[in-house]
Amino acid sequence: MNKDLTAPGGGEVRRYLDRAEVLHSTVAQLRKDLALSPDELASPEVGDGAFEQLRSEVLGHLEVWQVRLPAAFSRAINRVDLTERMVAEAMARGGLSELAGLIVQRCLLKVLLRKRFAADG
8 A cells, every 4th residue: 555645644645735736636626525616715825834724714614514504514524525433533633623634634635546546547
């Protein structure tokens, strides 16, 4: 298994956000999975702060959805393809902030896997 694509703590995959095409694709994946428009989820600058900027934006949406739109919250979790266990562990570790980071990591991982298999095909 390619350890660069595993994400137990997410640190290994986060470094790929310093590539413009990966960051752009990850933002597009987040928008698709979370049903957000470009106005609702901005694309951060390429670099070390990209992950935290995306996490912060996703966190803002999660906070609103959890209180006002629980169906949207559940739909986002399902579309990002997180298991109940993953959600429960993230919430136990760091609450919504941790969950927001997990969502960003999962969308980034989708992008990296898609690129990897496209290169192999």
